[in-house]
Amino acid sequence: MAELVFFSGTMDCGKSTLALQMDHNHRARGRQGLIFTRLDRAGESVLSSRLGLATSAVEVSEDLDFWEVVVAQLTAGGKVDYLICDEAQFYTPEQVEQLARLVDELDIEVYAFGIMADFRTRLFPGSQRLVELADRTQVLQVAALxxxxxxxxxxxxxxxxxxxxxxxxxxxxxTAAGQSEVDYEVLCRRHHTRRMSSRAAQAAAVSADVLPFDLDACPIPPRRSEFP
Known part of the structure; x- marks a missing residue:
């Protein structure tokens, strides 16, 4: 049975790299799929990884209908075994519902990749709908730091x-500082709450007014065996 799978994590955790790898693995076994993305850092109609890998993709506009695109491909004699959907947090809830319909009615595998929450710690509408509808939600194991x-x-x-x-x-x-007017950085909850970015931490480190605990690294919890 086909599934709608949502792979999620922060920036820098390898979502796009995994999307490219999964597409490669499927194609190596003779399967045919379509790749979609929206607002990729490398530009329009491109799925790119920070490792330097990239491939062409269909740009997802707000009015794109996944059902219509796939049905048109099948009607024209094409074959669609799976979809790779990167930057899925930017999709509309209706588009996520279209992806679920492709899984349920046409038995097409859908692999969606995206960030769960925005810089305000609020869920993206597309990600929220994916969590609600996905057969599985998987947090990537590569930890950004x-x-x-x-x-x-x-x-x-x-x-x-x-x-x-x-x-x-x-x-x-x-996340590459200075590459655009707006940069992004991944933080732990403690430093996000305190608005302590790496640059703010560096500035505070040379300030005589900062208290020592303001720069403490987040404590690592003891192992279970270390508890009394």
Whole structure:
């Protein structure tokens, strides 16, 4: 039975790399699929990884209908075994419902990849609908790290070097500082809550006014065997 699977995680955890690898694995076994993405950092109609890998893809506009695209392909004599859907957090809830319909009615595998929450720690509408409808939601095991070394769980937006928590939900940027007007950084919950980005931490480290605990790395919980 086909499934709708949602692979989720913060930025820098390898979602797009996994999407490219899964497409390669399926094609190597003679299966045929379609690749979709929206607002990729590399530009329109491209699925790219920060490792430097990239492939062409169908750009998902707000009015794209996945059901119509796939049915048109099948009607023209094409074959569609699976869909790779990157940056799925930017899809509309209706588009996610179309993906679920393709799984249920046409038995087509759908692999969606995306961020769960935005820089304000609010769920993206597309991600929320995926969680509600997906047969499986999988958190990627490759852990992105906060500047303190703890596992990063939150995405932070940085504008002119300053972390912000207000603004439009969707603004394209990257985690490579200085590459665009808006940068993003992955942080642990503690430092996201305190708005302590890596740049803010560096500035505070040279300030005589900062208290020592303001820069403490997040404590690593003891192993179970270390409890009394």
């Amino acid at each position: 906060c500047w303190c070394g703890a596992r990063a769980t939150h995405n932070a937006r940085v504008v002119d070097g300053v972390m912000v928590n207000e603004g439009e939900q969707v603004v394209v940027g990257d």
